[in-house]
Amino acid sequence: MCRLSAVKDRASHSYRGRPGAEALALRDLVEEAVGLAGDLLAPPYAIFLRRWVETGNISEVAREMGKDRSHLSRDYRPRVVMVVTDVFMRLTGNGDRRGRSVPPSRSRR
Numbered sequence: 001m002c003r004l005s006a007v008k009d010r011a012s013h014s015y016r017g018r019p020g021a022e023a024l025a026l027r028d029l030v031e032e033a034v035g036l037a038g039d040l041l042a043p044p045y046a047i048f049l050r051r052w053v054e055t056g057n058i059s060e061v062a063r064e065m066g067k068d069r070s071h072l073s074r075d076y077r078p079r080v081v082m083v084v085t086d087v088f089m090r091l092t093g094n095g096d097r098r099g100r101s102v103p104p105s106r107s108r109r
Contacts, residue, residue, distance in 0.1 A: 002026055006092035033088035040083055048072060049080040 001007065002022035010028060015021035034053055038046045044065075051061040058077065062069040067076075 004092050004094065006094075029088065029091055030084075033084050033091055036091075037080065037084040037087045040087070041080060045076055045080055045083075048076045049084070052077075052080070 010025035011021035015024045
C-alpha cells in the first residue's frame with residue numbers, strides 16, 4: 001500500500017526525509033478514511049468503528065454496546081470495513097474497483 005501514488009505524494013510533501021515517510025503517510029490516509037467513514041455510517045456503526053479503532057478489541061466494544069461479540073463480528077465489522085475501504089480507495093485516487101460506491105461526505109461547517 002505504501003507504493004500507492006497518493007501515499008508517496010503525501011510522504012514527499014508531509015514527511016520528506018523522515019524515516020518511514022511512506023508508513024506515516026499511509027497512517028494519515030487510513031486515519032482520514034476512518035474519520036470520513038464514521039461520518040457516513042449510521043450512528044451505531046459509527047460508534048462501533050470509533051470504539052473498535054480506539055480499543056482494537058471487538059469483545060470489549062460488544063460489552064460496552066451491550067451486543068453479542070459474534071453479532072458485531074458478523075454484521076458490524078464487515079460493514080464498517082467496506083465503508084472505510086471504499087473511502088480509502090477514493091482518497092488515494094484508486095476509485096471503487098469493487099462496484100460499490102459511497103455517498104459523498106457531508107460538508108463540515
